Amino acid sequence: MEQYSKMIFTTSHKPKKEQIEKAYEYAKAYDGVYKNRRHIYKYINDEDFYFSIDKNNNLEIIWKNGKFFYHPSIAKIRYNNYEHTKDDYLIKSLTPCKEDSILDLTYGLGSEALLLAAFSDNVIGLEGSYPIYIIVKEGLKNYNFPDNWMRKASKNIKIKNFNYKKYIYKQKENSFDLVYCDPMFENPQMKSASLNPLRRFAVYDQLDEKDIEQMYKICKKKVVIKARDKDSIWNWLKVDEKMGSSHSGVYYGVINKK
């Protein structure tokens, strides 16, 4: 087996010319290599993963027992619920408005960033994992969003491949109106079907008091942290308000800038 440290980009079987062109394009853009799908197992082991362009020209990551691709998860359901009930803890805790700049430190699939971008024109999302970043960046650009609000919101988001633990220390005081952080839960909800394929690639950094202090410094209005009820962060994090549901066990802690 030939060894490749670079990420491999390929296509589905029997690809169209356009798929091959796309795979080459992505390989170049993300410092990877293109390989013909027929010969892929010459270059990878059973545990490895590779990027593939499917028949609809969408990018996905494939490995032995799974696939990871972009989709907006439950953003649509949450948006529709909010329209009817004005009841969504993300929106209630951050209270975003059109002019607000929002820094989402933990982008993931960006389902919550998309929801926030329906209310604010300026959302910056950081994703520390390079494979996740590639999938969500290309997904956001190319996904066939079913609703007008989603198409508009997707244009309000900029995704960057940074670890927030470094990024926040390079920002000036009061750089963003709102700062949001939703790290991987200490006590994960494995039934979260939309997040399960992402877990293999995710960054599992835990927040500490210094990070919170720095987030507070760089925000103008508030910092919101999401965690599960059993997570240890609630033992030390000082919040002005904590909102969420005991049913889901997910809470949003709000720290207002004074």
Ligand SMILES: C[S@@+](CC[C@H](N)C(=O)[O-])C[C@H]1O[C@@H](n2cnc3c(N)ncnc32)[C@H](O)[C@@H]1O
């Ligand atoms: C729970 S998910 C976020 C889900 C997101 N709120 C959504 O709506 O899809 C956490 C994400 O943050 C990323 N992450 C965790 N720690 C990070 C760090 N220190 N810097 C940047 N990204 C990080 C993980 O790789 C993962 O993709």
